[in-house]
Amino acid sequence: MGNRGLPCYFSLLLLLFAPLSCSQSQQSCDSSDLNALQGFVEGLQSSDLGWSFNGRSSSPDCCTWVGISCDVGSVLVKRVIGLDLSDKSLKGSVSSSLGGLDQLKQLNLSNNSFNGSVPVELFRLPHLELLDLSMNMLSGLIPAESNLPSIRLFNISANSFSGTHPILAGSSNLSVYDVSFNSFFGPVDTGICNSSGSIQLLQFSANMFSGDFPAGFGNCSSLTELSLSKTGLTGTLPDDLFTLSSLSLLNLKGNTLSGIVSTNIRNLSNLVHIDISLNNFSGVIPDVFDSLSELEYFAAFSNKLTGGLPPSLSNCSTLALLILRNNSLTGTIDLNFTALPRLNALNLASNFFSGRIPPDLPNCTQMMTLGLAMNNLVGEIPSSFKNFTSLYYLSLSGNNFSNLFSALQILQNLPNLRNLILNTNFRGGESMPTQGIQGFANMEVLIIENCALSGSIPPWLANLTNLKVMDISWNHLTGTIPLWLGNLDNLFYLDISNNSLTGEIPTSLALMKSLMYSNSSQESVASQYYPFVILRNSSGRSLEYKQYSSFPPSIILSNNKLVGSILPGFNGLVNLHVLDLSFNDISGTIPDLSDMSNLESLDLSNNHLTGAIPSSLSRLHFLSSFSVAYNNLSGKIPTGGQFNTLNDPSIYTGNYYLCGPPTKNNCSDEEPNPYPKRDDNNGTHETIWLYLGMGSGFATGFWGVYVVFLFRRSWRIAYFRMTDKLFDDIYVMVVLSWRRLNGKIGGQRPIS
Ligand SMILES: *[C@@H]1O[C@H](CO)[C@@H](O)[C@H](O)[C@H]1NC(C)=O
Ligand SMILES: *[C@@H]1O[C@H](CO)[C@@H](O)[C@H](O)[C@H]1NC(C)=O
Ligand SMILES: *[C@@H]1O[C@H](CO)[C@@H](O)[C@H](O)[C@H]1NC(C)=O
Ligand SMILES: *[C@@H]1O[C@H](CO)[C@@H](O)[C@H](O)[C@H]1NC(C)=O
Ligand SMILES: *[C@@H]1O[C@H](CO)[C@@H](O)[C@H](O)[C@H]1NC(C)=O
Ligand SMILES: *[C@@H]1O[C@H](CO)[C@@H](O)[C@H](O)[C@H]1NC(C)=O
Ligand SMILES: *[C@@H]1O[C@H](CO)[C@@H](O)[C@H](O)[C@H]1NC(C)=O
Ligand SMILES: *[C@@H]1O[C@H](CO)[C@@H](O)[C@H](O)[C@H]1NC(C)=O
Ligand SMILES: *[C@@H]1O[C@H](CO)[C@@H](O)[C@H](O)[C@H]1NC(C)=O
Ligand SMILES: *[C@@H]1O[C@H](CO)[C@@H](O)[C@H](O)[C@H]1NC(C)=O
Numbered sequence: 045m046g047n048r049g050l051p052c053y054f055s056l057l058l059l060l061f062a063p064l065s066c067s068q069s070q071q072s073c074d075s076s077d078l079n080a081l082q083g084f085v086e087g088l089q090s091s092d093l094g095w096s097f098n099g100r101s102s103s104p105d106c107c108t109w110v111g112i113s114c115d116v117g118s119v120l121v122k123r124v125i126g127l128d129l130s131d132k133s134l135k136g137s138v139s140s141s142l143g144g145l146d147q148l149k150q151l152n153l154s155n156n157s158f159n160g161s162v163p164v165e166l167f168r169l170p171h172l173e174l175l176d177l178s179m180n181m182l183s184g185l186i187p188a189e190s191n192l193p194s195i196r197l198f199n200i201s202a203n204s205f206s207g208t209h210p211i212l213a214g215s216s217n218l219s220v221y222d223v224s225f226n227s228f229f230g231p232v233d234t235g236i237c238n239s240s241g242s243i244q245l246l247q248f249s250a251n252m253f254s255g256d257f258p259a260g261f262g263n264c265s266s267l268t269e270l271s272l273s274k275t276g277l278t279g280t281l282p283d284d285l286f287t288l289s290s291l292s293l294l295n296l297k298g299n300t301l302s303g304i305v306s307t308n309i310r311n312l313s314n315l316v317h318i319d320i321s322l323n324n325f326s327g328v329i330p331d332v333f334d335s336l337s338e339l340e341y342f343a344a345f346s347n348k349l350t351g352g353l354p355p356s357l358s359n360c361s362t363l364a365l366l367i368l369r370n371n372s373l374t375g376t377i378d379l380n381f382t383a384l385p386r387l388n389a390l391n392l393a394s395n396f397f398s399g400r401i402p403p404d405l406p407n408c409t410q411m412m413t414l415g416l417a418m419n420n421l422v423g424e425i426p427s428s429f430k431n432f433t434s435l436y437y438l439s440l441s442g443n444n445f446s447n448l449f450s451a452l453q454i455l456q457n458l459p460n461l462r463n464l465i466l467n468t469n470f471r472g473g474e475s476m477p478t479q480g481i482q483g484f485a486n487m488e489v490l491i492i493e494n495c496a497l498s499g500s501i502p503p504w505l506a507n508l509t510n511l512k513v514m515d516i517s518w519n520h521l522t523g524t525i526p527l528w529l530g531n532l533d534n535l536f537y538l539d540i541s542n543n544s545l546t547g548e549i550p551t552s553l554a555l556m557k558s559l560m561y562s563n564s565s566q567e568s569v570a571s572q573y574y575p576f577v578i579l580r581n582s583s584g585r586s587l588e589y590k591q592y593s594s595f596p597p598s599i600i601l602s603n604n605k606l607v608g609s610i611l612p613g614f615n616g617l618v619n620l621h622v623l624d625l626s627f628n629d630i631s632g633t634i635p636d637l638s639d640m641s642n643l644e645s646l647d648l649s650n651n652h653l654t655g656a657i658p659s660s661l662s663r664l665h666f667l668s669s670f671s672v673a674y675n676n677l678s679g680k681i682p683t684g685g686q687f688n689t690l691n692d693p694s695i696y697t698g699n700y701y702l703c704g705p706p707t708k709n710n711c712s713d714e715e716p717n718p719y720p721k722r723d724d725n726n727g728t729h730e731t732i733w734l735y736l737g738m739g740s741g742f743a744t745g746f747w748g749v750y751v752v753f754l755f756r757r758s759w760r761i762a763y764f765r766m767t768d769k770l771f772d773d774i775y776v777m778v779v780l781s782w783r784r785l786n787g788k789i790g791g792q793r794p795i796s
């Protein structure tokens with residue numbers, strides 16, 4: 045970057061005084077710097093930096109090398125003052141010889157694969173102002189004797205450093221400090237604030253600290269951002285925290301902090317972003333928001349907060365996000381939403397709010413996500429919601445709303461509404477509206493489950509061609525399953541269980557496009573604060589899905605009055621994960637389903653199935669939940685493959701003529717078999733094939749299953765609800781492992 049020209053220019057000036065030619069006076073880099081760089085390269089496992097040390101006649105000009113910047117040292121030498129080798133895929137250790145670059149001001153090794161510990165020499169560079177070691181695999185302790193008097197920016201985030209976090213005593217110009225995503229333990233030491241009045245940003249998140257929230261941050265009087273999320277801190281917030289009048293971001297999410305939220309928070313008048321979610325804070329939310337005139341982001345979900353919404357929130361005209369879900373808040377929702385024009389995300393779910401939905405909510409013309417689920421709200425959806433054109437996600441589940449017909453009429457023409465979750469409402473004996481609804485053209489997720497609705501599967505659903513998730517289970521719907529249901533090309537999660545549906549399963553359900561091919565549907569809006577909660581009224585269990593793309597591709601028809609046989613065409617649904625036909629009146633034999641390579645859960649229990657369990661099912665490597673209980677099945681329970689793990693007798697119970705382990709019946713030849721196999725040839729053929737496959741296939745097959753199963757178990761947790769508190773952590777973990785594993789094992793696992 046112009047380093048070449050500058051020395052020559054200086055040399056030309058020198059020409060006035062000395063008879064030197066430009067070429068002869070070519071400045072080279074200092075030999076001690078050169079040695080240091082050579083030592084550094086020796087620590088690398090592979091070097092494609094293109095640095096060439098082999099200049100014989102004259103020493104090479106390292107200042108022209110990639111990543112290096114220099115400053116004029118003396119007439120003849122330049123000194124290395126900057127080394128930026130970020131994003132270079134470098135591997136190996138950070139050599140102590142870097143300590144020889146004693147004029148170094150900037151060192152950036154971010155986003156490489158350096159491992160091992162960092163030599164103490166690096167922490168003693170007297171002129172170093174910027175040190176960025178983030179995103180490597182460095183470990184070990186930061187030397188206690190470190191001395192970086194000039195440091196301004198210190199970023200060692202996303203490594204595996206341990207021990208106590210560095211204090212950088214005597215670094216009076218320190219401004220930005222980031223030790224997040226490491227394995228530091230012990231207390232958070234606010235001694236870092238003793239010497240530096242210029243610290244602006246402290247980032248401690250995602251470490252393994254312990255102990256109470258320390259006093260002392262008050263000494264960091266210029267602090268604008270303080271992040272301590274997921275650091276393991278306990279105790280209450282000390283008073284001096286509330287003297288940081290420059291603070292604009294405070295992130296304390298995911299600790300075990302308790303006590304009340306002090307009214308002194310009003311002194312933090314520059315706060316823009318505050319997140320105290322996932323802690324044990326209690327008491328009322330202080331009514332001080334008129335003092336927080338910059339506030340845009342206030343998240344306090346999953347605490348033990350009580351009382352009502354502080355009225356002063358209405359004075360917070362800058363507010364864009366308000367997330368208070370999963371607390372114990374009471375009272376009505378009577379903010380002046382007309383005064384909150386920038387609000388675009390509001391979630392008050394899982395509290396004890398009562399009263400009606402405020403009709404002026406649609407005056408928040410930027411509102412995209414609105415969650416009021418699981419409160420004690422009553423009444424109808426206000427007609428003003430016809431104007432709520434910005435709305436993308438609406439969850440009202442688990443309240444006492446009435447008049448589903450009116451609700452659907454009001455909402456049907458909202459152009460952006462894609463997620464509508466209404467379950468567990470309208471329970472006063474309403475029926476599923478079949479006429480008068482034409483809209484919802486963009487709807488992707490529709491959940492009207494557990495509303496005690498009578499009527500049938502409504503025909504207007506046929507026009508919802510973008511629908512991906514449909515759940516109208518736990519109602520009293522009658523009639524048959526319409527053929528068009530299988531023609532909704534994007535539908536991959538269909539739950540119409542626990543109704544009183546009759547007739548046969550339409551063949552179209554075996555031809556559902558999004559279940560025949562694996563299409564990785566993308567989530568269009570991050571729904572971090574809007575998990576889908578589906579209540580189950582049978583056992584009180586509920587499922588929580590973080591986002592709809594984590595719904596497992598499913599067809600759930602259980603507990604109806606369906607007749608006929610299992611469609612052999614289901615075998616073509618290679619992307620289906622869950623097939624539940626239990627508690628119906630289905631008869632006939634179990635067809636070959638061995639091509640359903642993603643199937644994890646197959647429940648055929650409590651029907652009238654006959655014949656044998658096809659041994660080909662042992663090829664369903666992901667099948668971890670299986671039941672054929674209470675049918676009229678007969679013959680030997682298959683062995684091998686996945687059946688080695690499906691050995692819980694309750695899977696097979698209630699089938700008098702099934703034999704072999706894990707049942708207690710012996711498969712003696714003499715035993716009468718009232719349901720002989722139709723095609724014996726095919727049967728033995730298959731068995732032989734299986735045995736042949738054992739030798740080579742089993743070893744690799746086992747590993748494939750084992751590796752993927754380990755991972756899939758954690759993935760499954762994503763949709764089988766954990767406690768709300770755990771949820772966000774698990775989500776992060778799961779998303780990471782999805783990504784990681786998906787990268788590693790290539791196209792093996794399609795994501796839906
Ligand atoms: C280090 O380099 C990365 C990648 O070029 C850059 O994003 C980052 O800002 C740099 N660090 C500092 C402190 O400038
Ligand atoms: C890290 O560096 C690689 C190239 O080595 C680049 O592809 C990747 O985008 C970088 N990651 C980040 C977060 O900058
Ligand atoms: C660094 O990683 C290499 C493998 O890439 C390994 O051989 C070496 O032992 C590691 N060094 C340390 C100190 O962990
Ligand atoms: C530290 O580095 C990480 C990774 O490069 C980056 O995401 C983060 O923003 C940096 N921290 C600060 C405070 O700049
Ligand atoms: C701190 O910064 C000031 C102003 O940039 C500078 O004059 C001073 O030399 C720096 N102190 C140290 C120890 O680097
Ligand atoms: C910071 O000041 C406190 C109180 O005087 C003292 O106990 C602590 O040792 C100091 N820490 C550092 C790193 O100077
Ligand atoms: C603030 O720093 C001073 C020393 O600079 C120290 O005496 C004092 O105890 C510190 N305050 C806290 C709360 O640690
Ligand atoms: C908050 O500010 C007021 C004056 O605005 C002051 O009297 C009070 O001491 C401050 N509280 C704290 C904890 O700093
Ligand atoms: C609500 O806020 C709007 C806009 O700030 C204001 O005009 C209106 O008077 C307020 N309504 C009430 C009831 O305070
Ligand atoms: C919505 O805002 C408009 C204009 O600010 C106002 O006239 C109207 O009264 C508001 N609606 C409600 C329900 O407050």
Ligand SMILES: *[C@@H]1O[C@H](CO)[C@@H](O)[C@H](O)[C@H]1NC(C)=O
Pocket residue numbers: 427428429430431
């Ligand atoms: C919708 O908004 C228009 C103008 O913005 C207003 O005239 C109308 O009354 C509103 N409708 C409802 C149902 O609030």
Ligand SMILES: *[C@@H]1O[C@H](CO)[C@@H](O)[C@H](O)[C@H]1NC(C)=O
Pocket residue numbers: 481482503504505506507
């Ligand atoms: C589906 O949409 C078409 C065109 O918009 C309309 O004519 C038809 O009546 C709709 N069908 C149902 C069942 O609502």
